[in-house]
Amino acid sequence: MAIFRWMRRRVKCCCLSCCGVMVFIVISLALFGRHMYKKEHCTEGESKKIIEDLCKLYKEGEVAGSLCNALCETEDVHYQTCTNYRKGKKVLFLTCDSCVPDKTRVTVVMKMKDELDEREKLNMFHLELDTSERQRQYVEEIEILVKNSFMFLRHNDMSKHKDILSFAWGWNFQEYLENSKDKKDAVVVALSSLWSLTEQQEYLMSRDLYNHSFTPRIYGTCGPAYFVENTQTLGNYEFEILKGWTHSWRERATIALKLIDLMKELDDLSEKLHLCDIKPDNFGLRDNGEVTLIDTDCALFEENLLMQFNHTNCTSHDDCDFFDCRGFCDTKTNKCLQERTNNNMQAVCEDVFVGYFPKMPTGLLRDPPGSIKVELFKLLQECSSPEVETDRQGVRQRVQPHTIKNLQELLHKSIGEQ
Ligand SMILES: Nc1ncnc2c1ncn2[C@@H]1O[C@H](COP(=O)(O)OP(=O)(O)O)[C@@H](O)[C@H]1O
Ligand SMILES: [Mg+2]
Numbered sequence: 001m002a003i004f005r006w007m008r009r010r011v012k013c014c015c016l017s018c019c020g021v022m023v024f025i026v027i028s029l030a031l032f033g034r035h036m037y038k039k040e041h042c043t044e045g046e047s048k049k050i051i052e053d054l055c056k057l058y059k060e061g062e063v064a065g066s067l068c069n070a071l072c073e074t075e076d077v078h079y080q081t082c083t084n085y086r087k088g089k090k091v092l093f094l095t096c097d098s099c100v101p102d103k104t105r106v107t108v109v110m111k112m113k114d115e116l117d118e119r120e121k122l123n124m125f126h127l128e129l130d131t132s133e134r135q136r137q138y139v140e141e142i143e144i145l146v147k148n149s150f151m152f153l154r155h156n157d158m159s160k161h162k163d164i165l166s167f168a169w170g171w172n173f174q175e176y177l178e179n180s181k182d183k184k185d186a187v188v189v190a191l192s193s194l195w196s197l198t199e200q201q202e203y204l205m206s207r208d209l210y211n212h213s214f215t216p217r218i219y220g221t222c223g224p225a226y227f228v229e230n231t232q233t234l235g236n237y238e239f240e241i242l243k244g245w246t247h248s249w250r251e252r253a254t255i256a257l258k259l260i261d262l263m264k265e266l267d268d269l270s271e272k273l274h275l276c277d278i279k280p281d282n283f284g285l286r287d288n289g290e291v292t293l294i295d296t297d298c299a300l301f302e303e304n305l306l307m308q309f310n311h312t313n314c315t316s317h318d319d320c321d322f323f324d325c326r327g328f329c330d331t332k333t334n335k336c337l338q339e340r341t342n343n344n345m346q347a348v349c350e351d352v353f354v355g356y357f358p359k360m361p362t363g364l365l366r367d368p369p370g371s372i373k374v375e376l377f378k379l380l381q382e383c384s385s386p387e388v389e390t391d392r393q394g395v396r397q398r399v400q401p402h403t404i405k406n407l408q409e410l411l412h413k414s415i416g417e418q
């Protein structure tokens with residue numbers, strides 16, 4: 001009997017220990033999950049602190065910009081929410097009452113690449129700006145630097161811009177100086193604010209391509225932060241089944257047609273623009289159906305992309321890839337060829353139209369009408385994995401124009417527009 005009692009106690013002990021271990025594992029996982037969530041997600045407190053710190057710099061006369069007053073004094077600009085900015089730039093959503101002329105409230109997106117105290121600063125310690133002649137010389141020096149920044153972006157004739165500083169800042173530079181009490185300080189503050197903006201590729205790109213409808217409008221700036229037009233993103237159109245709603249085929253096919261037009265427009269710019277980070281979240285969608293480029297940090301004009309490939313040693317083709325801009329490794333010389341093997345359209349087909357899980361219906365062109373299913377599947381295959389050059393198997397290649405033409409025709413036909 002005693003032996004049975006002893007065995008029962010042991011079993012009970014074992015059960016209790018197992019339960020203890022299970023509880024420990026569950027609690028640890030929950031804490032780890034919470035830690036990871038907090039690490040990945042922005043918080044309201046931190047986001048408001050970014051604005052507070054920026055306004056502190058503004059009030060101390062360290063930064064300037066067309067929207068500083070509305071953000072920090074009149075409070076026409078109000079914080080709303082943030083995005084998960086941990087891995088990328090700081091992106092906050094705010095409302096603005098003075099961004100459009102008729103005083104209607106709009107949502108704007110505040111963007112900034114670095115922490116405020118890590119912003120690019122001009123080193124001006126050697127400068128004595130007490131005479132107006134010295135100030136003028138200094139302004140001229142910065143004009144050259146800013147022109148060069150635009151030239152590094154794309155080899156473009158900048159001489160057409162008579163007032164490059166106002167163009168780059170989106171605010172009248174001379175007027176700002178004239179309205180400031182201390183001109184010497186104003187020159188330094190204005191130029192360092194402008195410099196911290198032009199050091200951000202996306203900002204520079206938006207100014208450079210301001211007259212294209214695919215560029216989100218910039219409402220204004222404050223120090224290194226810039227405020228742009230808010231739109232929904234194409235991220236809203238993926239993984240819809242998990243989100244519990246679906247957009248109609250007609251709506252999705254219309255967006256796909258707009259994306260195809262946009263890719264053609266980028267190919268036809270005076271210098272081709274390569275999008276090297278293509279995903280639904282990096283495209284915006286205006287209420288009028290226009291598609292915009294909301295993240296151009298990894299967009300490169302042709303010559304710069306080829307230079308990027310030029311400096312790379314390789315043992316496999318993957319070594320030559322610059323994100324979605326695929327390269328080719330010459331295995332005889334172990335150098336990347338100065339050539340992008342795929343094109344924007346291939347990456348859009350693969351990462352937006354088909355989606356991340358080709359076997360699952362997650363992309364924009366999932367779930368088509370039955371009448372076009374077979375043909376669409378074939379065209380999407382041709383578009384996302386083109387096999388054009390037989391000696392280049394296993395690398396992403398360019399989509400052929402006839403594939404795009406056929407895809408456009410099929411999409412038009414499916415929404416009754418032919
Ligand atoms: N102009 C905008 N309109 C709406 N949402 C935006 C805009 N800009 C950025 N976002 C949102 O913030 C996210 C991160 O911004 P993004 O510029 O892509 O930065 P990152 O370099 O971190 O990817 C985007 O994926 C999008 O969801
Ligand atoms: Mg992005």
